[in-house]
Amino acid sequence: MSTVEQQLDELEATITDELPAGVSVTSVAYEGPELVVYTRDPKRFAQEDDLVRGLASRLRKRITVRPDPSVLSQPERAREEIMDVVPEEAGVTDLDFHADTGEVVIEAQKPGMVIGRGGATLREITKTVGWTPEVVRTPPIESSTVTNVRNFLKQEREERREILERVGRQIHREEMSDDEYVRITTLGCCREVGRASFILSTPETRVLVDCGDKPGAEGEVPYLQAPEALGAGPQNIDAVVLTHAHLDHSALIPLLFKYGYDGPIYTTEPTRDLMGLLTLDYLDVAAKEGRTPPYESAMVREAIKHTIPLEYGDVTDIAPDVKLTLHNAGHILGSSVAHFHVGDGLYNVAFTGDIHYGDTRLFDGAVNDFPRVETLVMESTYGGRNDYQTDQDDSERKLKRLIREAHEKGGKVLIPAFAVGRSQEIMLVIEEAMREGEIPSMPVHLDGMIWEATAIHTTYPEYLRDDLRSRIFHGEDNPFLADEFNHIESGEERQEVADGDPAIVLSTSGMMTGGPVMSWLELLGPDPDSTLLFVGYQAQGTLGRRIQNGRRDVAVGDGRDTVSVNMDVETVDGFSGHADRAGLENYVKTMSPRPEKVLCVHGDERSVQDLSSGLYHDHNVRTFAPKNLETFRFL
Numbered sequence: 227m228s229t230v231e232q233q234l235d236e237l238e239a240t241i242t243d244e245l246p247a248g249v250s251v252t253s254v255a256y257e258g259p260e261l262v263v264y265t266r267d268p269k270r271f272a273q274e275d276d277l278v279r280g281l282a283s284r285l286r287k288r289i290t291v292r293p294d295p296s297v298l299s300q301p302e303r304a305r306e307e308i309m310d311v312v313p314e315e316a317g318v319t320d321l322d323f324h325a326d327t328g329e330v331v332i333e334a335q336k337p338g339m340v341i342g343r344g345g346a347t348l349r350e351i352t353k354t355v356g357w358t359p360e361v362v363r364t365p366p367i368e369s370s371t372v373t374n375v376r377n378f379l380k381q382e383r384e385e386r387r388e389i390l391e392r393v394g395r396q397i398h399r400e401e402m403s404d405d406e407y408v409r410i411t412t413l414g415c416c417r418e419v420g421r422a423s424f425i426l427s428t429p430e431t432r433v434l435v436d437c438g439d440k441p442g443a444e445g446e447v448p449y450l451q452a453p454e455a456l457g458a459g460p461q462n463i464d465a466v467v468l469t470h471a472h473l474d475h476s477a478l479i480p481l482l483f484k485y486g487y488d489g490p491i492y493t494t495e496p497t498r499d500l501m502g503l504l505t506l507d508y509l510d511v512a513a514k515e516g517r518t519p520p521y522e523s524a525m526v527r528e529a530i531k532h533t534i535p536l537e538y539g540d541v542t543d544i545a546p547d548v549k550l551t552l553h554n555a556g557h558i559l560g561s562s563v564a565h566f567h568v569g570d571g572l573y574n575v576a577f578t579g580d581i582h583y584g585d586t587r588l589f590d591g592a593v594n595d596f597p598r599v600e601t602l603v604m605e606s607t608y609g610g611r612n613d614y615q616t617d618q619d620d621s622e623r624k625l626k627r628l629i630r631e632a633h634e635k636g637g638k639v640l641i642p643a644f645a646v647g648r649s650q651e652i653m654l655v656i657e658e659a660m661r662e663g664e665i666p667s668m669p670v671h672l673d674g675m676i677w678e679a680t681a682i683h684t685t686y687p688e689y690l691r692d693d694l695r696s697r698i699f700h701g702e703d704n705p706f707l708a709d710e711f712n713h714i715e716s717g718e719e720r721q722e723v724a725d726g727d728p729a730i731v732l733s734t735s736g737m738m739t740g741g742p743v744m745s746w747l748e749l750l751g752p753d754p755d756s757t758l759l760f761v762g763y764q765a766q767g768t769l770g771r772r773i774q775n776g777r778r779d780v781a782v783g784d785g786r787d788t789v790s791v792n793m794d795v796e797t798v799d800g801f802s803g804h805a806d807r808a809g810l811e812n813y814v815k816t817m818s819p820r821p822e823k824v825l826c827v828h829g830d831e832r833s834v835q836d837l838s839s840g841l842y843h844d845h846n847v848r849t850f851a852p853k854n855l856e857t858f859r860f861l
């Protein structure tokens with residue numbers, strides 16, 4: 227008998243002892259980080275909700291109670307009874323019964339009304355029907371990504387459960403080593419921006435944090451073949467943690483599965499969905515540009531199937547000696563600072579991923595309050611000594627003025643933007659300005675993946691700033707549903723907009739390196755009354771940067787035609803998703819507790835050096851500006 231089986235037998239005996247007489251336990255099993263307890267008395271657990279709480283604190287585990295299949299009521303009957311318990315205003319759109327686990331997935335427009343105060347309605351459901359309810363939000367804007375991911379996971383339910391059981395056994399295996407150390411190996415994004423990837427290792431465990439590509443340098447991937455990473459075989463890695471969905475952090479996660487990795491990915495639910503959207507688009511773009519994609523779309527599905535979603539603040543066992551907690555990073559939807567607690571009070575490391583320290587319209591600022599942190603691995607994108615950004619209020623004022631001026635001339639405003647993050651921030655500025663009469667009301671057309679990315683934002687309002695969240699909760703006030711917003715679905719529609727009245731167009735790609743923004747440039751470029759408005763960083767070598775620098779004759783189509791850009795070309799910065807130099811310093815300065823060591827990564831040579839020496843001199847922490855493939859030993 228394996229040790230995990232012994233462990234489960236002992237747990238079952240302990241749980242039976244702890245529970246009041248007459249409450250049965252039919253089996254216990256690990257599913258990923260959770261301990262699942264099957265019982266013939268689910269209604270008792272629902273009635274006395276301190277039973278689960280008591281077990282969880284006694285056993286120090288996350289516990290899920292599920293009904294034994296023998297006590298389940300018929301789905302047809304349960305459906306009617308659930309609909310009687312749940313208030314009509316919840317807007318239930320789907321009920322999906324899974325007899326194998328006794329779970330019923332309830333999809334509703336207002337999940338809060340299905341949950342009830344302190345979970346009261348959920349308990350009422352179990353008390354009535356015995357099934358364990360799980361609630362998901364019906365996307366307020368239809369999202370093909372969310373629908374596809376949910377359908378796919380439903381279809382793969384059985385295999386997913388096998389994966390979770392296997393991962394559960396891995397996490398709860400007996401520790402083999404008495405040795406104690408913590409190491410970090412840098413596999414990418416050191417003294418460069420792009421291909422973020424690190425290995426956190428202990429004698430027992432290896433965790434890969436992020437696995438991104440390097441935009442504009444497709445051949446340069448993280449050093450995955452290093453002995454600390456996949457060099458010793460795919461089973462060398464216990465877990466993958468993804469901080470956020472941007473491709474420079476996520477693009478090569480599916481590649482791990484092509485190399486034979488078969489373990490879990492821990493990330494937030496919105497990051498999982500955005501990763502699906504962005505990596506599939508990444509394959510699409512590679513194919514269109516005639517490059518061989520590094521993996522097939524089947525590998526994206528593998529990644530989604532292996533994802534174990536975590537909520538901010540959940541402390542989760544991911545290995546016998548490692549606990550992971552994700553915290554809001556304020557950068558894009560679902561973005562996280564990943565905090566690792568190693569051993570029993572042995573050592574703590576936090577990886578910032580990409581952060582924004584101040585509040586924005588979309589998100590609260592990044593969390594920098596932890597129980598303990600000895601080492602911080604920190605992004606340095608704007609770490610250079612002069613990397614200060616315009617105040618967002620000033621940026622918004624300038625944006626509104628330029629929109630008003632274009633409208634007065636009867637022109638259009640074309641804004642190239644990334645699908646995720648900046649687009650939604652700009653949408654919120656425009657929606658408020660129109661509502662308050664600061665700019666004239668006019669159609670705002672969204673092209674490329676912006677609409678889909680916005681739909682994903684509205685599916686997960688819990689991850690947005692609280693005032694925005696409550697507006698989405700009260701459906702009628704959802705700013706993303708304002709009448710002015712229109713989803714562009716065809717080339718003809720673009721032509722109509724170009725021939726029509728003043729309007730605003732938000733379109734991908736953000737640096738004009740392809741995508742529908744190229745069609746818009748062809749249509750609107752020659753119009754001197756229209757404005758081309760940059761709101762994001764334009765990298766060296768991109769068309770956006772060339773136009774910013776004064777280029778006015780631009781090749782379009784297959785490069786055979788040129789278009790003259792007679793539009794006004796303007797730049798409004800200050801909408802970045804990254805902290806600027808002051809934000810990065812404040813993040814460390816106000817961090818609780820102050821870390822002993824900071825590794826400055828994810829920035830060009832100058833930025834990491836500047837930030838590293840700045841933090842060392844002004845804030846009295848030991849700092850490093852590592853190169854790729856360095857290993858640091860802590861402890």
Ligand SMILES: [Zn+2]
Binds near residue numbers: 470
């Ligand atoms: Zn990012």
